[in-house]
Amino acid sequence: MPIETLLAWKSIAVGLWIALFLIGERLLPAANRPVEARGLSRLARNAGLWLLNAGLSPLIVIPVSLWASQHTLGWRPDALRGGWALLADILLLDFVIYWWHRANHELPLLWRFHAVHHLDRFLDASSAVRFHFGEVLLSALARAAIIMLFDIPLASVLVFEALVLMASIFHHSNLRLPGKLETVLARIVVTPSIHWMHHHAVRRDTDSNYATILSLWDRLFGSRNPQLRRLDMEIGLEGEVRDGGFAELLARPFRKS
Template sequence: MENLLQSLIAYKTILVAGWIAAFFVFERVFPAAPIALSREDRRNRLFRNGALFGTNTILSIAVVVPISAWAAASAPDWRSSLAPWWQGPFGIVLDLLVLDCLIYWWHRLNHVVPFLWRFHEIHHLDETLDTTTAVRFHWGEVLLSACARAVLILTLDIPIESVLVFEMQVLLAAIFAHSNLRLPTGLERALGWIVITPAIHWVHHHAIRRDTDSNYGNLFSFWDRIFGSFSPNRRRLDMKIGVEREPERPFATLFLRPFRRIADQK
């Protein structure tokens, strides 16, 4: 099991690294919208997003993966007796569908619950949308998400293989959805009936709260349609990206901002 876990982590790392590198290049060759930043602002933005990503990468290796592995190993083995059909390749596919629905609701809670929003807001404060936004999260949100996921793993008896495949799928889908890659209009519209596309997720990052609080899906777009959170608005390239009435902050401020907001409200 340990060798399988290490192999899955290695494959996940290679695939995600190649995916993000490819989209980072292609979105600059075929951009959907021009990046209206000076060279210095671009460097500062890449530093902020890269520093947050680097922090979370270390945190993922040291804490998040062990938490998920512990939860999967500690989960009660009720599937083998109560749901023997919920195993193997079919089980993994069903796990991915269930987990994608649950991450939709977790994402939605991050927008509704003020305590969770304090951390998730760091992701939305980015005023430019591209591949690097997909890996820009506050480390507090990463820890909270890992704990919430551990509860689901324990409850649903989800094997570690499904967890790692799902985490890889989350990253791949997020990189695609956040990318500034220009796609043929017809192709993107057709894909949008099934998966979250850059055009759909662009609206989610619009700095108008009613749009920010919509289009919560990670991979599949039909969750938003089923649960009534799909925005009827279409992407416009003049839409302001970010958080309504809140400017971007330096890295150190982003790092501490959720805790300062908590302290300010006490």
């Protein structure tokens, strides 16, 4: 399938998915949101960060990934192309993104950018696309190295990116799910009950539950938080009492600590 077609389908799928959750979580909210959480200023802030990154994607992110896919080590045999290879690529990339996410919490330089995502003091589908452009660019460079090292086709990368966005929208969302369904899903994929603990405004909880699609990585590598989320728990960063404005969030990683 041509790359342009994949990009178009990715945009349609992700757009419909986030619209579905934005509507669903307002009809069936898990936690009651105060006016501040539902206000246009917060949604505009999150949407602004998303639109900035959406603008950078065709200018920088996609060309970097395309260049990397054209300069791989070239070890991949024909037998590792096709449907099963796509599943293997997704599993590998999900494993890698677990460690990249963990590095964003453990390395001070990366944390300066990633903290912008965690400053959101309420969680819903819009939180899933709220990232500083610096984090997006650093992620693109790290992903390019993985693409080159493991000879991953660009098509696999684009499919994985669509799945990551859809998974993130799901596990950041404020959609109320039946308890039994979420328990079953949590054994396989990351659910809101898992990921909300990652956004708890207590640093030991923030530094846990790093997985993005498959929930097994945290269990395998000892970062699974055994605590269950409370719908009234404080969201955000420990010691931070407010979110920033749009310009303030953009400038934050470049300010002295």
